[in-house]
Amino acid sequence: MKILVCISKTPDTTAKIAFVDNNTKFAADGVQWIINPYDEWYALVRAIELKEKDPATVIHLVNVGGADTEPIIRKALALGGDEAIRVNFDSQDSFSIASQIAAIAKDGAYDLILTGKETLDFNGASIGGMLAELLDIPFISLATKLDLNGTIATVSREIEGGEEVAEAALPLVVSCQKGMAEQRIPNMKGIMGARTKPLKVVEPVAADPLTAIVGFELPPAKAGVKLVSADQPEELVRLLHEEAKLF
Amino acid sequence: MSVLIYIDQAEGQIKKSSFEAASYGARLAEQTSTQAEAVVVGNSSADLSMLGKYGIKKVHHVNNEMLNHFDAQTYTRVIGQVTEACQATVVVLSNNVNGKAIAPGLSARLKAGLVAGAVSLPDTSNGFVVKKGVFSGKAFANVNVLSPIKIIGLTPNAFSPVAGEGTAEVVAFNASIDAPRVKHLATNKVQGQIPLSEAELVISGGRGLKGSENWGMIEELAGLIGAATACSRAVADAHWRPHHEHVGQTGGSIAPNLYFAVGISGAIQHLAGVNRSKVIVVINKDPEAPFFKAADYGIVGDAFEVMPKVIDAVKKLKGA
Numbered sequence: 001m002k003i004l005v006c007i008s009k010t011p012d013t014t015a016k017i018a019f020v021d022n023n024t025k026f027a028a029d030g031v032q033w034i035i036n037p038y039d040e041w042y043a044l045v046r047a048i049e050l051k052e053k054d055p056a057t058v059i060h061l062v063n064v065g066g067a068d069t070e071p072i073i074r075k076a077l078a079l080g081g082d083e084a085i086r087v088n089f090d091s092q093d094s095f096s097i098a099s100q101i102a103a104i105a106k107d108g109a110y111d112l113i114l115t116g117k118e119t120l121d122f123n124g125a126s127i128g129g130m131l132a133e134l135l136d137i138p139f140i141s142l143a144t145k146l147d148l149n150g151t152i153a154t155v156s157r158e159i160e161g162g163e164e165v166a167e168a169a170l171p172l173v174v175s176c177q178k179g180m181a182e183q184r185i186p187n188m189k190g191i192m193g194a195r196t197k198p199l200k201v202v203e204p205v206a207a208d209p210l211t212a213i214v215g216f217e218l219p220p221a222k223a224g225v226k227l228v229s230a231d232q233p234e235e236l237v238r239l240l241h242e243e244a245k246l247f
Numbered sequence: 248m249s250v251l252i253y254i255d256q257a258e259g260q261i262k263k264s265s266f267e268a269a270s271y272g273a274r275l276a277e278q279t280s281t282q283a284e285a286v287v288v289g290n291s292s293a294d295l296s297m298l299g300k301y302g303i304k305k306v307h308h309v310n311n312e313m314l315n316h317f318d319a320q321t322y323t324r325v326i327g328q329v330t331e332a333c334q335a336t337v338v339v340l341s342n343n344v345n346g347k348a349i350a351p352g353l354s355a356r357l358k359a360g361l362v363a364g365a366v367s368l369p370d371t372s373n374g375f376v377v378k379k380g381v382f383s384g385k386a387f388a389n390v391n392v393l394s395p396i397k398i399i400g401l402t403p404n405a406f407s408p409v410a411g412e413g414t415a416e417v418v419a420f421n422a423s424i425d426a427p428r429v430k431h432l433a434t435n436k437v438q439g440q441i442p443l444s445e446a447e448l449v450i451s452g453g454r455g456l457k458g459s460e461n462w463g464m465i466e467e468l469a470g471l472i473g474a475a476t477a478c479s480r481a482v483a484d485a486h487w488r489p490h491h492e493h494v495g496q497t498g499g500s501i502a503p504n505l506y507f508a509v510g511i512s513g514a515i516q517h518l519a520g521v522n523r524s525k526v527i528v529v530i531n532k533d534p535e536a537p538f539f540k541a542a543d544y545g546i547v548g549d550a551f552e553v554m555p556k557v558i559d560a561v562k563k564l565k566g567a
């Protein structure tokens with residue numbers, strides 16, 4: 001069993017979101033970067049759990065990014081990947097990124113490709129679906145559960161107000177979210193071992209971007225909270241009914 | 248040329264988010280002087296001609312028993328064929344669970360740039376620039392789509408559907424379909440609840456409620472006004488509430504008309520999933536709780552004293 005886990009970096013969840021260069025660039029100065037939590041907590045940890053059940057499993061990590069993402073990749077290796085590939089390419093266009101991963105995946109003949117459901121910065125939720133189409137293999141999105149029985153995967157995916165259970169023969173692309181696994185903390189052995197695990201850097205394939213970000217905006221500031229006395233909750237209900245017209 | 252809108256269904260009924268997508272697509276068609284057409288995949292119990300009320304002129308219905316269960320790959324390919332057949336230059340989908348499953352594949356297949364999570368109509372004055380949410384609701388990006396065909400995933404509840412008059416022409420579309428490689432086994436729905444992602448009103452509880460046994464007042468208020476229920480991550484992690492109710496940066500991201508938060512501190516990660524809500528109400532006994540900074544209305548007080556009174560007042564209002 002060969003699993004490819006797609007890893008992306010994202011600003012720490014408490015990072016201040018601001019923009020520079022006339023609002024065309026994220027203000028990355030002083031920002032702490034983390035592994036995108038969906039990639040780490042759900043996709044990677046589930047891959048590790050599958051490897052724990054079947055030790056013959058090999059987990060490769062792939063990241064599309066500049067050299068500055070290497071600390072993140074090492075952290076992922078510390079959690080449990082066997083080796084990592086970084087495609088030396090920085091882009092904000094999902095299709096160009098998916099094209100890079102597709103090239104890696106074609107070479108690697110993976111049985112299972114896992115992504116997080118989306119990244120916390122661009123919220124595109126796009127890489128998995130694009131990858132599946134580029135590789136001509138099925139895609140199950142927003143998965144909350146994934147089990148393997150030989151080469152058959154059983155997957156639960158979120159739908160409005162519930163879940164859907166489906167099965168598919170591998171190879172398969174799955175985007176992972178809450179429910180799939182629980183967050184883990186890398187241990188000392190993992191951290192030490194990660195230093196010597198292979199991290200291969202490859203140059204990108206040609207891929208024309210389909211989109212370009214022209215600028216960013218922050219949401220308008222809130223007017224401020226209208227406080228109602230705790231002795232008069234009925235006044236709150238009146239405001240919601242008459243002023244905000246919510247019910 | 249046309250704008251093609253994918254109409255997503257659940258159990259043969261059109262989802263609310265698809266009426267939003269239909270209205271959005273129709274407005275865009277008007278803006279770009281083309282025609283709005285729709286595609287419906289799989290069997291439908293809905294009267295599809297009524298999509299005309301939302302500005303759709305023609306509905307392509309692809310009905311085949313292989314399409315009765317949703318499969319991302321199969322649906323993507325069918326919609327790709329319809330896109331080509333009606334020479335659509337824009338495809339609009341709701342950025343809901345199925346939209347997120349289809350749109351990226353369609354983008355790769357048609358080499359069409361995708362903007363997932365659009366919040367308003369494109370600016371077509373100079374290019375094709377669509378505003379979308381980024382940084383989990385903390386900012387917006389304006390994205391220019393460079394390819395001849397454009398795909399827009401519209402954020403649910405970001406665009407109000409406008410119903411007028413009109414009847415759409417419904418035509419059967421014959422697609423070439425390969426047997427789905429994903430086999431549907433079961434659909435498990437939580438009975439009698441409003442799905443969080445579709446809800447206009449949401450009542451949510453945090454660790455301030457002390458334990459799952461105290462959720463009665465959250466559920467009662469939700470029941471009275473027809474709201475869905477949600478919770479903080481701390482609550483889902485403690486297994487007081489099911490995981491699907493968890494909202495925030497690492498849970499569901501929602502933008503209802505009302506987000507009513509009880510005993511939730513308003514940590515930055517929580518806010519990230521709910522800060523696009525139109526009206527935020529916070530009930531918290533700590534006047535310093537960060538949530539008040541993001542709120543429109545608030546009560547500083549003990550939820551166990553305030554909530555029963557809120558419920559009574561709503562009952563009175565509803566004449567119950």
Ligand SMILES: Cc1cc2nc3c(=O)[nH]c(=O)nc-3n(C[C@H](O)[C@H](O)[C@H](O)COP(=O)(O)OP(=O)(O)OC[C@H]3O[C@@H](n4cnc5c(N)ncnc54)[C@H](O)[C@@H]3O)c2cc1C
Pocket residue numbers: 013037452453454455456478479480481482493494495496497498509510511512513514515516517520530531532533536548549550551
């Ligand atoms: C990477 C990362 C991702 C995260 N993602 C998420 C996420 O997606 N969603 C999320 O919610 N959190 C997330 N968190 C956790 C977040 O930081 C908070 O810990 C969490 O939201 C706290 O939940 P809470 O507000 O219910 O609990 P607490 O922080 O414990 O707050 C309880 C609140 O209840 C109030 N209270 C207590 N008693 C009463 C009473 N009787 N009446 C009224 N008010 C009362 C208190 O004043 C307090 O403000 C994430 C954290 C990290 C590090």
